[in-house]
Structure formats: C-alpha cells, structure tokens
Amino acid sequence: MQRIALASLIVVSFTGAAQAQNRAVTVGDHLVAIEMDRLGTMPIYPAQVRDGRKGGTPISFTHVAVEKGDYKVLVQNNGARRVLACIAIDGRNILNGEKVGRDYNELSAWQAPGKAPATS
Amino acid sequence: MQEFAGWRTDSATIRRFMFTSVDNSAAVKFFDDPSAVGTMVVSIFPEVVREVYAQPRSAEPPTRGGPSPRSLGTGAGAxxxxxxxxxxxEPERNAARAFIFHYATAAVLEGMGVIPKVDSAFGRFGNKDCDKGSFTGIPNARPKC
Incomplete structure (x- = not known):
C-alpha cells in the first residue's frame, strides 16, 4: 500500500454534471479543464492529431487557448472507483519537479523515491 | 472537483501556475529544459481492486502528435x-486514461488552423473598445471591457 499526497487524489464523486464540451474535456468518468483566475474555464479545441492509445491507455489530445495569468487545472472523477491524478506541466511533475517522459501512462514514470513531498 | 493550483515546493506551500513567456517559464528558469513547454499531461490511475483481474494490454501502437508551436510556458507565481x-x-500500474493538452495563445492556435480566423474590423466581439482594453482574443471568452 502506498501513501499518496491528497493533493493528487481525486475522491470519489457522483456530483457535478459535465461542463459544456468546449470548456472541458470529458471522457468516460473523467473531466479535465483549465481555469484562469480572470477568465474562468478556457475554451478547448479538438486536436488535428486523432486520439490514440499508448500501451493500452487511451489518450485524448486537445488544444486550449490561454493568455498570460494565473490558472488551475481542474479534475473531476465521476466514477465509482477512486483514482489518482498525476499531472505534468511543461514536462515536469507538479508535485516534485521530476521530468516526466513519454511513459506517462505508466505509474513508474511518476514515481521519484525520496523526492516526493513529505507524505507521512 | 479537485483543483491543482500550483507547483508544490514543500509540504505546506505551492507556487501558483502562471501562464507566462517561455523565457520566464519554470521549465527554462529552473530546469533549463524547454523541450516540453506548452504541454500538459493528466494521467488517471484507478485504485487497485483486488477482486478484478487486470485487463490485457492492447497491441495497438501509440499515436503521437507532432511538435506544436509554443507561445507561452508555465511559470512559478506567488x-x-x-x-x-x-x-x-494503491494505484494500478497503468493509467486508465491520459489527457494531453497543448496550450497556446489564440493567435498561435489561429495560425495552426485550430481556431478559425475572424475578419471583423472590430475583433471577435464586434466592439472596437475591446481592442484597446483587455481584449482576450479568445473565442467565447467574455471580454472585460
């Protein structure tokens, strides 16, 4: 059993309907959106690259239009199972700064023993 | 809804995500590695359920996009x-889903053909005042003016 920072855990939730399609990406039970402090959730556009798979993991590609300013990443789990959300921005794990390569579909790519923030 | 607002710097502090110039991004300033600037990845790992057997892996090859133009990076703000x-x-070893975002200004996405170009003399909102103020240039965004 592993201890995971709550900041990266999405607790099971059945509440909250999916947002407008162009303001979030919703696939199956999971929703992801980018929210800027000044502008709210930002418009999302389908990528010219088609969605694909990586090692059996379905991958969704999209573009999001943004401008300078503070923002948040919003993640919602509408499924019955708890999930762990791992996030990389500009190629770096937001929790420990470690580089996340192309194996983002594998948990080992996100684990950096001894470098994660205190979790005990 | 879970919100992720910044880079974790220690067990009690984050520094806010902030869209900024590529030169001012954390990737350049702190890591000297702009290779992935302009991308976000969110990988979703379900919790292990012992009673359920793992699904077999797909033999389908991964699909990968080409490089996308970069206009902004993410800095470490307040x-x-x-x-x-x-x-x-206890998470499963393989993600159930991964979301990959390419983020950029509306102008860059227009140049890529992602957002249709608008020829209005007064910008997207048909209001010339918007061009002088905090016009965002982003479709459907509410102008501040």
Missing part, C-alpha cells in the same frame, strides 16, 4: 499555503 494530507491508496 506562494500559497497548501498543506499536504495523506491517504492510503
């Missing part, structure tokens, strides 16, 4: 207090 809490959780 510090905020954000205490880490821990829970017991």
């Amino acid at each position: 510090s905020e207090r954000s205490e880490v809490q821990t829970v017991q959780f």
Whole structure:
C-alpha cells in the first residue's frame, strides 16, 4: 500500500454534471479543464492529431487557448472507483519537479523515491 | 472537483501556475529544459481492486502528435499555503486514461488552423473598445471591457 499526497487524489464523486464540451474535456468518468483566475474555464479545441492509445491507455489530445495569468487545472472523477491524478506541466511533475517522459501512462514514470513531498 | 493550483515546493506551500513567456517559464528558469513547454499531461490511475483481474494490454501502437508551436510556458507565481494530507491508496500500474493538452495563445492556435480566423474590423466581439482594453482574443471568452 502506498501513501499518496491528497493533493493528487481525486475522491470519489457522483456530483457535478459535465461542463459544456468546449470548456472541458470529458471522457468516460473523467473531466479535465483549465481555469484562469480572470477568465474562468478556457475554451478547448479538438486536436488535428486523432486520439490514440499508448500501451493500452487511451489518450485524448486537445488544444486550449490561454493568455498570460494565473490558472488551475481542474479534475473531476465521476466514477465509482477512486483514482489518482498525476499531472505534468511543461514536462515536469507538479508535485516534485521530476521530468516526466513519454511513459506517462505508466505509474513508474511518476514515481521519484525520496523526492516526493513529505507524505507521512 | 479537485483543483491543482500550483507547483508544490514543500509540504505546506505551492507556487501558483502562471501562464507566462517561455523565457520566464519554470521549465527554462529552473530546469533549463524547454523541450516540453506548452504541454500538459493528466494521467488517471484507478485504485487497485483486488477482486478484478487486470485487463490485457492492447497491441495497438501509440499515436503521437507532432511538435506544436509554443507561445507561452508555465511559470512559478506567488506562494500559497497548501498543506499536504495523506491517504492510503494503491494505484494500478497503468493509467486508465491520459489527457494531453497543448496550450497556446489564440493567435498561435489561429495560425495552426485550430481556431478559425475572424475578419471583423472590430475583433471577435464586434466592439472596437475591446481592442484597446483587455481584449482576450479568445473565442467565447467574455471580454472585460
């Protein structure tokens, strides 16, 4: 059993309907959106690259239009199972700064023993 | 809805995510590695359920996009207090889903053909005042003016 920072855990939730399609990406039970402090959730556009798979993991590609300013990443789990959300921005794990390569579909790519923030 | 607002710097603090110039991004300033600037990845790992057997892996090859133009990166903004809490959780080894975002200004996405160009003399909102103020240039965004 592993201890995971709550900041990266999405607790099971059945509440909250999916947002407008162009303001979030919703696939199956999971929703992801980018929210800027000044502008709210930002418009999302389908990528010219088609969605694909990586090692059996379905991958969704999209573009999001943004401008300078503070923002948040919003993640919602509408499924019955708890999930762990791992996030990389500009190629770096937001929790420990470690580089996340192309194996983002594998948990080992996100684990950096001894470098994660205190979790005990 | 879970919100992720910044880079974790220690167990009690984050520094806010902030879209900024590529030169001012954390990838360049702190890591000297702009190779992935302009991308976000969110990988979703379900909790292990012991009663369920793992699904076989797909033999389908991964699909990968080409490089996308970069206009902005993510910097490390103001510090905020954000205490880490821990829970017991055993994730599966493979993600159930991954979301990949390419983020850029509306102008860059227009140049890529992602957003249709608008020829209005007064910009997207048909209001010339918007061009002088905080016009965002982003379709459907509410102008501040």
